[in-house]
Amino acid sequence: MPPRKAIVEDPAALRKRFVDIIVKSLREFGYPSANEENVFTDHVYSTIFLQQLREGLGGLPESKPKTREVVQGLIDEIENKAQTSKDKTP
Numbered sequence: 001m002p003p004r005k006a007i008v009e010d011p012a013a014l015r016k017r018f019v020d021i022i023v024k025s026l027r028e029f030g031y032p033s034a035n036e037e038n039v040f041t042d043h044v045y046s047t048i049f050l051q052q053l054r055e056g057l058g059g060l061p062e063s064k065p066k067t068r069e070v071v072q073g074l075i076d077e078i079e080n081k082a083q084t085s086k087d088k089t090p
Contacts, residue, residue: 014070022049046078053078 019036026034026045039045057071 009066011066011070011073014067015074018053018070018074022052025052040078040081043082046082050075050078 019039022039022045023034023036026039026048031045034042034045039049053071053075057068057075060068060071062068
């Protein structure tokens with residue numbers, strides 16, 4: 001039997017999967033308006049998403065550098081959009 005090949009996930013596919021998971025989770029939890037865009041901009045949705053990403057990042061092994069990179073990228077994206085939103089507030 002040949003050795004098993006490691007599955008290398010495409011970062012874009014990983015990002016999409018994480019976003020899809022949080023949207024589905026938020027909708028099931030009672031937020032039917034959650035979507036792929038407002039999970040980054042809505043204060044409630046992005047706060048929940050950020051919390052779950054941080055918890056997930058803490059549990060990811062170092063042997064998953066691509067996944068860690070995608071999760072950290074999502075965290076950065078949410079934080080940057082939140083900062084941009086604050087900067088626009090008078």
